[in-house]
Amino acid sequence: MDDKIQSCFYCEKGKKLDSLMLKIIDLPYSVVYLNRNQQHRGRCIVAYRRHKSEYFQLDAEENAGFFADVSQTAQALYNLFHPGKINYATFGDLVPHVHVHVVPKYEGEVQWGIPFQNEPEKFLSDSEYHGLIRQIKTELLK
Numbered sequence: 001m002d003d004k005i006q007s008c009f010y011c012e013k014g015k016k017l018d019s020l021m022l023k024i025i026d027l028p029y030s031v032v033y034l035n036r037n038q039q040h041r042g043r044c045i046v047a048y049r050r051h052k053s054e055y056f057q058l059d060a061e062e063n064a065g066f067f068a069d070v071s072q073t074a075q076a077l078y079n080l081f082h083p084g085k086i087n088y089a090t091f092g093d094l095v096p097h098v099h100v101h102v103v104p105k106y107e108g109e110v111q112w113g114i115p116f117q118n119e120p121e122k123f124l125s126d127s128e129y130h131g132l133i134r135q136i137k138t139e140l141l142k
Ligand SMILES: [Zn+2]
Pocket: 005, 008, 009, 010, 011, 012, 050, 051, 052, 096, 097
């Protein structure tokens, strides 16, 4: 195992991951998580199922499958919450594991019309998180 994999919380699936996000479901090419920061209602992360740091390390079928998972997640969030726009963000500077932040944006609410930011953060109760997870999972399984 190389250093990158050892320091990757998407692969470790430990406390660091749990502190930032909650697992919703496994899709064919990814794992979908609910971000604990819910300033943007429904904000999720879709992480590739294996450790890859760049999209070009996936073959065409894997890229297509991964983006189908991202698209399916965005569709589920749209169906549930009716955002005016969805942001899709992929950086990987801090954690070089292919993943996309899927961030619903709501007209008149925080950061409407500009790219989303992490601040200000908004955290929910455990029962609120589990309610959201149940809703999104149900929508993804339709
Ligand atoms: Zn990883």
